[in-house]
Amino acid sequence: MDEGLRERKKRQTRRRIADMAMGLFMARGFDQVTVAEVARAADVSVNTVFNYFGTKEDLFLDRQEEVEDLQSRVVRERGKGESVVAAFRRDFMEAIEERDWRYGLNEGADVFGRLVGDSPSLLARFRELEHAQTQRLARTLAEESGAAPDDLTPSLVAAQILETTRLLSRHATARTLAGESWAEIVPQLRSQAEQAFDLLEKGISGYCVRV
Amino acid sequence: MDEGLRERKKRQTRRRIADMAMGLFMARGFDQVTVAEVARAADVSVNTVFNYFGTKEDLFLDRQEEVEDLQSRVVRERGKGESVVAAFRRDFMEAIEERDWRYGLNEGADVFGRLVGDSPSLLARFRELEHAQTQRLARTLAEESGAAPDDLTPSLVAAQILETTRLLSRHATARTLAGESWAEIVPQLRSQAEQAFDLLEKGISGYCVRV
DNA sequence: CTCCAAATTTGGTGTGACTGCAAGCTTGTA
DNA sequence: TACAAGCTTGCAGTCACACCAAATTTGGAG
Structure with missing residues (x-):
């Protein structure tokens, strides 16, 4: 029908x-x-x-748009007493172990990234998608926290979190592209991620803790 | 000659x-x-x-590129005992009072932003410039702190600081574009900026303090 | 099954950014 | 004054993409 x-x-x-x-x-x-x-x-x-x-x-970049929803889901499905950053930290650390494609960590993501990087127009469009993702997450955070319309905190937090995960992923795929094996990258990636999220949490760990 | x-x-x-x-x-x-x-x-x-x-x-976007140098200068000319964030905080708060064009706060920046926002291709190019600025700042920070080549901290800090200032400026110019006078925006902008930098500092205030 | 209306595909035509080339003009120099 | 280097121009071509009207396909009514 x-x-x-x-x-x-x-x-x-x-x-x-x-x-x-x-x-x-x-x-x-x-x-x-x-x-x-x-x-x-x-x-x-x-x-x-x-x-x-x-x-x-x-x-x-057809399938790339659905990432938006998955990121907002991380926020909405966080546990009691868990902050937004903590939720992303947990999610990202899990993603490392599973080579999750949501963060561009899957096998072949390096070729993907290479192709994107080699084409200015593609890179531009990719950045646009990233921007849309950030705004989407910001909106979700604003809803979750019931922030006032001109409270910039949700946008700031969204940008900082996603920028962090993107830098981590990019660095990792850049290394696989340089010939390093995933096995030797993972340990370093783990510690870099811990470090990066520590940086984040010290600033925003108290933000929007679910009651 | x-x-x-x-x-x-x-x-x-x-x-x-x-x-x-x-x-x-x-x-x-x-x-x-x-x-x-x-x-x-x-x-x-x-x-x-x-x-x-x-x-x-x-x-x-011809003249936009020189902003890169000015941002790196903020880092290099920071005072003794002043962290990188603190330097940017000070610089940005000053910029508010002077409607400094480096942060897109000058008169007419709203029209500029409107033109950019109305053209997809222009917006794309603008984002590329922002990305270049971030990378440039990251490199400066890496030099200043003598970070290891695969230490992501400089990139993370650069992204977070610039993303913060950009969000603040964008919000302000959006409001002037909506008809509000600069005089009534400034007080709010000041407090929003304080808030935004507080968010940042709690996380990265200890980073790269000049001896 | 048949015919019609709506949706889809197609060819044609046009615009605008951008490239490469060869000819022409301007400027610096011997 | 003549030559070489550099700058400008016209011309022809490529490619993404828009607009439009004709042709084709599909869903549904009778």
Whole structure:
């Protein structure tokens, strides 16, 4: 009823375009692939590609948006007596062990990062997504704490937390890209993370503790 | 000797292009002005515009780069016994009183911000500049503290400090753009800044204190 | 099954940023 | 005064992306 032929075909087409695009990007780099090539590979017209994806960059960063929700969930599902930073600290430390993709720690995240870094336009779009994530988290924090509309604390805290996790992840993937094995990175990453979160907590550990 | 006719003319042309461009942008918005129009207004060919400015965005954000140096100077010229955050706190509080342009607090910064915010491409380039500023500050901090190459603390501190000042400035200019007078904003801004820096200091006040 | 209306795809056409090249003009220098 | 280096320009081309009208496909009514 809510899954007609039409809907199915649309999702198929969308996936086919995205997959073909990703394949080409991985093989030759983002800037070296034209939208026309992607269209040809997916056997659709260029216009159809732009029907599904607003920009060429969206072809690459399609799945990245769902991260927003997962981050807000970390806040909402924190335990009693646990501060927001503490929740993120716990979540991030777990993520290290599991090579969680939410923080860009998964296998292949380095190639991903390399591709992004090699394309100015892609990098720009990626930063935009990061910014959106930060704002989303800030809004969640504002709701959770019932902050006044021009209280900047939620935005400040959101920015500091996410900037911390991003720096940690980036550093780690940069090292895998430099040839180091994940096994030898993990111990250092753990201690760097502890250190980074210590830095954070001393300042904001009292913020928004759930009763 | 080092200031021939050639050099002078080049600087004149560059200024003329940048000025004409800024005028058109202010009047009609960034995206509504084509490079061809800028070229015509400055009485040069389109190619010449791209000879001086790598991208259209650089026409607008030309002077923004020198902010980098000024921020590093804040660190280097801090007093004895003064931490890095303390130095920025002092500098920013002074900047509020003087409506300093380094933090985007000057008169007209709101129009500037509006223009940037209305153009996706300009916003993207602006974020790139912010990122470069952060990295620059991080490098300065690393030098000042003699940190190990894979110590993330300098980057973390740089990001947190600059993100704080940016949020404060943005909030202030957003309010002037909303019609509020600078006089009624300043008191609130002062207290917001105190609050924001308190948040920071509790975490990083002990970092890199000059002996 | 048939026909219609809505959604989707497509080709065509156009704009605007940006690149590369070769020719022309200007400036510094011998 | 002539030559070389540097700057400017026109021209042609690429690519992302917008707009539009025609063609195709699909869902549903009769």
